Amino acid sequence: MSSVSVVIPCYKYGHFLADCVSSVLEEQQGLDVRVLIIDDASPDDSAAVARKLAAADPRIEVRVHERNAGHIATYNEGLLEWADGDYVALLSADDRLVPGALVRAAALLDAHPEAGFVYGRPLRFTHGGPLPAARTRDFGQVVYPGQWWLERRFREGTGCITSPEVVVRTSLQRQVGGYDPKLPHAGDIEMWMRLAAHADVGYVSGADQAYYRVHGNNMSTVDFGGQLDDLRQRKLAYDAVLDKCGDRLADPQRLALTVHTRLARFALRRAYRAYDRGRTGVVPVEELVEFARECLPGFEALPEFRALRLRRRIGARAMPYLQPLVLSAVAERGREWLWWRSWKRRGL
Template identity: 55%
Template sequence: MSSVSVVIPCYNYGHFLEEAVRSVLDDQPGVDVRVLIIDDASPDGSVEAARRIAARDPRVEVLAHETNKGNIATFNEGLLEWADGDYCVLMSADDRATPGALGRARDLLDAHPEVGFVYGRSVWFEDGKTPPPARTKVRGWSVWPGQQWLEHRFRQAENSITCPEVVVRTSLQHRVGGYDPQLPKAADMEIFMRMAAYGHVGFLRGVDQAYYRLHPVNMRKSVSALMDLTDRRQVFELVLQRYGERLTDPQRLSELVNRQLAHEALWSAGRVHDRGRLRRSEVGRKLFGGGLMDEVDVDELVAFAEECWPDVKRLSLYQALQSHGSLGPREMLFMLDQKGRWWLRRRGWKYRGY
């Protein structure tokens, strides 16, 4: 029977640990699972909660840091130094696996030794609310050559994975190495693209593989639109720089991703511009206290779009933003089109698994 090593890094999330550990042990029938909780010097008593769990179940181990090492070093310690199962999972202490998720992923990986990692849909839910019931009946699976999966990523300029829904072949994890400390906010995006450069990618259709918890402490909450765009562009550039020789036509991939990022930057600039016009209006002064928008936000986003794709200057929305004039019907249509695609990519399961 194939085995699964689950690494659960924890910093001040001790109150979530019971749910997280139970989800990968009690809700995964027929799977050989071991769990390592790594407490990164939490001051909230998380390590005590972890040790209580381990005392009740021999499948659980605890590693406690005396000083805080940060998330990337903690991830890599568990995945590269401890994980020795056939497959491995990295799951934050505030997330959960859905019932049967590990068995479903194991079955695909067992059947397709060329697949380096497998994922499915991740259900997002707000902390304090009961998540919806997970879909657990597989409608089938897809196996994508790594090159083909990567091209989808470059076309969409987007990370389709949140992380807890991924099960990785441990031998591939050890081959490609750990998370990149140079990318503290985008290391997950880079590592999955790195893996796809060395193996195929599996997707489980019709099922929910993990629960991703939304709460005020989530890292993504502090990321602005420009920061997100810049981080994503850096990841794609690094992938092309480091693994370009393994990819087909890297120049075309670069053009695809930069054009898409330019469109997203322009759409974001349009939103900032529109909010600013509302703030300057009589209604806006009542709603927002009369504060003016930060013009630098628009200028920086437009400059980013220009840098990615110089031909963005031909678009009517670009010209309207440069003149600081009103956005007409054509410009608003552009924004709505971009917004629809952005929303689908982030929320729609079809864009997660094609």
């Protein structure tokens, strides 16, 4: 029987703990599962709730910090100092697992020793509302080559994992180390890529693996002002992977150019959309442009920069009203270009 260590960091989420722990211990039949709740000096009754749960179930351990250590240090404490099962999962106290999620993940890792971690599809739900129906019966196992999976991440420039649905081979987690304290908001993106640089990646298909609770205080919530910080953190995450794992990557220079171009385009797109939506007063347009410059010398050649330059000429006040006309003109120009290319190919 495979064993799974589940680390549940908690800060002011005591009111979610019982539901989270129940989804781990009561809905994952056929596995040896242990839980560590780490309360990071919560000012509410989270520690008391955790101790009450542990008193009722010997599979639960509790650690309570006297001083707040922060989420990265808390993660690493559980993953690197405590976890000793075959596999380890990090589950925020405000999330929960789908019934059988650990069973499906462990089955894939048991069958595929080349896979270093496994993830699947998360379901989002609003706190206070009903849980959406989850698929649990029919599921498949897919294993992606780690290098191929990394290539996709660098092409897309975003994370494809919410995080409560991930189960990692404990030996690999210890090999690559813990979360990077320099990446408080993108440490998970960097972690998945670092793991993929050392092993293949498993995916549970056809079934849902976790519930991500949306309640307004989620750490991943990003507002207009935070969009620039999000991009900066993503760049740091990708650059960290290139620095730490460059010798394991087929063509790190090409990957760097790929992701930097992608991030520059993201930044410029957010900048020009601020004109379309009348949000130039709250979106840091100039800082987004400067970020694009940092990412990519010659960023002015990107189509997103040309779109921004057009909107600047029109002006922030007029652009929201003229947006339909601008988009129509751009579309028409695109059709003309496609016609011209077709005409050239036919040699007319």
